[in-house]
Amino acid sequence: xxxxxxxxxxxxxxxxxxxxxxxxxxxxxxxxxxxxxxxxxxxxxxxxxxxxxxxxxxxxxxxxxxxxxxxxxxxxxxxxxxxxxxxxxxxxxxxxxxxxxxxxxxxxxxxxxxxxxxxxxxxxxxxxxxxxxxxxxxxxxxxxxxxxxxxxxxxxxxxxxxxxxxxxxxxxxxxxxxxxxxxxxxxxxxxxxxxxxxxxxxxxxxxxxxxxxxxxxxxxxxx
Amino acid sequence: xxxxxxxxxxxxxxxxxxxxxxxxxxxxxxxxxxxxxxxxxxxxxxxxxxxxxxxxxxxxxxxxxxxxxxxxxxxxxxxxxxxxxxxxxxxxxxxxxxxxxxxxxxxxxxxxxxxxxxxxxxxxxxxxxxxxxxxxxxxxxxxxxxxxxxxxxxxxxxxxxxxxxxxxxxxxxxxxxxxxxxxxxxxxxxxxxxxxxxxxxxxxxxxxxxxxxxxxxxxxxxxxxxxxxxxxxxxxxxxxxxxxxxxxxxxxxxxxxxxxxxxxxxxxxxxxxxxxxxxxxxxxxxxxxxxxxxxxxxxxxxxxxxxxxxxxxxxxxxxxxxxxxxxxxxxxxxxxxxxxxxxxxxxxxxxxxxxxxxxxxxxxxxxxxxxxxxxxxxxxxxxxxxxxxxxxxxxxxxxxxxxxxxxxxxxxxxxxxxxxxxxxxxxxxxxxxxxxxxxxxxxxxxxxxxxxxxxxxxxxxxxxxxxxxxxx
Numbered sequence: 001x002x003x004x005x006x007x008x009x010x011x012x013x014x015x016x017x018x019x020x021x022x023x024x025x026x027x028x029x030x031x032x033x034x035x036x037x038x039x040x041x042x043x044x045x046x047x048x049x050x051x052x053x054x055x056x057x058x059x060x061x062x063x064x065x066x067x068x069x070x071x072x073x074x075x076x077x078x079x080x081x082x083x084x085x086x087x088x089x090x091x092x093x094x095x096x097x098x099x100x101x102x103x104x105x106x107x108x109x110x111x112x113x114x115x116x117x118x119x120x121x122x123x124x125x126x127x128x129x130x131x132x133x134x135x136x137x138x139x140x141x142x143x144x145x146x147x148x149x150x151x152x153x154x155x156x157x158x159x160x161x162x163x164x165x166x167x168x169x170x171x172x173x174x175x176x177x178x179x180x181x182x183x184x185x186x187x188x189x190x191x192x193x194x195x196x197x198x199x200x201x202x203x204x205x206x207x208x209x210x211x212x213x214x215x216x217x218x219x220x221x222x223x
Numbered sequence: 224x225x226x227x228x229x230x231x232x233x234x235x236x237x238x239x240x241x242x243x244x245x246x247x248x249x250x251x252x253x254x255x256x257x258x259x260x261x262x263x264x265x266x267x268x269x270x271x272x273x274x275x276x277x278x279x280x281x282x283x284x285x286x287x288x289x290x291x292x293x294x295x296x297x298x299x300x301x302x303x304x305x306x307x308x309x310x311x312x313x314x315x316x317x318x319x320x321x322x323x324x325x326x327x328x329x330x331x332x333x334x335x336x337x338x339x340x341x342x343x344x345x346x347x348x349x350x351x352x353x354x355x356x357x358x359x360x361x362x363x364x365x366x367x368x369x370x371x372x373x374x375x376x377x378x379x380x381x382x383x384x385x386x387x388x389x390x391x392x393x394x395x396x397x398x399x400x401x402x403x404x405x406x407x408x409x410x411x412x413x414x415x416x417x418x419x420x421x422x423x424x425x426x427x428x429x430x431x432x433x434x435x436x437x438x439x440x441x442x443x444x445x446x447x448x449x450x451x452x453x454x455x456x457x458x459x460x461x462x463x464x465x466x467x468x469x470x471x472x473x474x475x476x477x478x479x480x481x482x483x484x485x486x487x488x489x490x491x492x493x494x495x496x497x498x499x500x501x502x503x504x505x506x507x508x509x510x511x512x513x514x515x516x517x518x519x520x521x522x523x524x525x526x527x528x529x530x531x532x533x534x535x536x537x538x539x540x541x542x543x544x545x546x547x548x549x550x551x552x553x554x555x556x557x558x559x560x561x562x563x564x565x566x567x568x569x570x571x572x573x574x575x576x577x578x579x580x581x582x583x584x585x586x587x588x589x590x591x592x593x594x595x596x597x598x599x600x601x602x603x604x605x606x607x608x609x610x611x612x613x614x615x616x617x618x619x620x621x622x623x624x625x626x627x628x629x630x631x632x633x634x635x636x637x638x639x640x641x642x643x644x645x646x647x648x649x650x651x652x653x654x655x656x657x658x659x660x661x662x663x664x665x666x667x668x669x670x671x672x673x674x675x676x677x678x679x680x681x682x683x684x685x686x687x688x689x690x691x692x693x694x695x
Contacts, residue, residue, distance in 0.1 A: 156381055161373075162377045165381065180391055180392075184391075189391075195358060199358055199361040199362070203364045210371055
């Protein structure tokens with residue numbers, strides 16, 4: 001059975017441009033989408049893609065450890081989101097009232113605004129990476145760092161509850177880790193960053209569980 | 224032989240595990256946590272730094288440096304006083320938490336956070352201190368949440384986590400600077416990264432946004448714990464960094480930046496405290512103003528300024544403990560700490576009123592309470608050196624005091640007319656244990672205010688160990 005390192009080594013043939021586009025797409029999804037399943041899936045893919053990018057600058061074993069930590073974080077967040085009931089929307093005020101149409105739902109959730117924000121974030125990240133490339137790291141890593149950093153900040157700023165905001169925070173930390181792993185390759189730091197990432201996920205899970213999930217109004221009044 | 228630093232890291236962490244399993248027995252866990260923290264606090268003061276002593280048949284050497292995973296854990300003369308301060312603060316808050324409904328997780332998490340903060344104080348280089356501080360802050364996030372409201376806790380989580388990259392980048396640049404000492408741009412970038420990191424950690428404006436919602440949403444004792452125990456370690460880490468890199472102090476005007484940030488923070492805190500409509504807002508913004516005044520005093524780069532920082536850091540827990548008691552009593556008995564809800568309640572709840580107003584005044588720095596010690600030291604330093612900054616600090620005092628005074632005005636309005644039976648009147652009396660706690664905390668705040676000399680020698684030892692203030 002292939003190890004995670006083998007899998008990452010095989011995936012390393014994926015062109016850098018594809019990995020970068022994937023990172024931009026997943027980070028954009030995290031900002032634009034409110035559905036928790038899509039968000040957790042996007043975060044998981046983001047961890048794999050940042051692991052792939054990391055194989056260009058650090059040993060594949062360490063990149064594999066970081067990807068594995070990311071996968072564990074996604075499992076924690078998946079369980080939390082399921083238990084906390086995220087993704088349930090206050091669709092109708094009462095059982096008699098008609099549920100909003102798909103178009104109305106898109107407007108209620110602010111999807112157009114979120115997509116605009118995500119596109120703006122990507123444009124900003126692209127120009128920042130070209131205008132102020134980070135020293136000591138390749139340009140593609142610079143682009144990855146700026147994309148994840150800016151989109152994460154956008155995600156935090158646009159979140160109104162800890163789960164979505166937490167995904168933004170984890171995106172920022174992943175972006176920073178991409179940069180810092182390129183310049184400082186101490187194993188102790190790798191270990192500590194893993195602990196910090198995992199603790200962030202646990203804190204987000206705790207807050208998401210404590211935060212009241214949106215409940216349809218008719219269920220609320222019925223209980 | 225046991226290295227003393229292990230005692231202050233591993234014992235709290237191990238006892239946190241025990242306390243977690245006993246968390247349902249809240250009173251017992253509170254007493255255990257307070258005793259453990261108290262013993263460690265006294266031990267940090269009492270154990271000699273330069274030689275080993277026998278404790279329970281084992282040799283304990285407090286000053287023995289230890290290497291763990293290639294990193295050094297060293298206890299300096301300043302560290303021991305700082306450790307004693309954080310453990311004694313934690314012990315006092317654990318005792319208050321026994322009665323104030325601070326939640327089952329307060330004691331185990333509080334102990335674990337204190338252990339991690341101890342590690343942050345003694346580990347070198349400072350990037351590991353930043354990592355331990357972040358892990359401690361992530362644990363403290365859980366302390367902040369008690370009522371299903373998560374705004375303050377989430378903001379705290381985000382801002383404390385964002386401080387970590389700033390410190391890690393600063394550390395990387397410091398390493399680079401050692402190889403390229405001629406690079407003129409690096410020290411400036413290092414200074415900016417460090418200033419940004421500390422601004423996030425210390426809750427400087429505009430990164431103060433977690434403080435007010437946290438105080439509002441969490442148990443007042445848990446809020447006081449994070450605002451004093453956790454925050455004081457951030458201050459100590461700032462002093463340690465300035466001490467460790469004297470070239471940073473000599474080449475870059477980091478003190479000027481800190482002072483300007485402090486000025487802004489003090490002004491914003493004072494204005495917001497003045498316009499408060501809730502005692503928890505007075506607490507939150509009063510702390511912001513206090514942090515600002517302390518930064519302004521540190522910016523003078525004198526030993527008197529550093530003494531003022533230390534006095535404010537030690538006095539703050541006493542002020543916050545009194546105010547937290549008052550807020551907890553008001554929430555428990557009257558359902559809210561909002562001014563309008565407390566209108567006229569001062570006559571029937573005299574001890575709640577005393578704790579709320581005295582706590583507010585102490586936080587503002589009004590004599591003869593604990594907060595006055597720090598504020599008086601700050602104003603004395605600034606009055607001669609920087610008169611304009613002196614006016615700003617005075618303004619901060621008046622702003623916070625006015626906020627507390629407005630609350631007192633509501634409390635002392637004519638009482639609502641109601642016909643109460645003697646049995647109702649007995650039930651409406653404040654609980655005796657709470658009265659005892661209020662009296663004790665008020666006495667402590669008064670003792671600090673009237674006899675600051677009792678902590679003077681310890682403060683002098685800490686101040687003399689920091690030499691960066693005399694660097695030309």
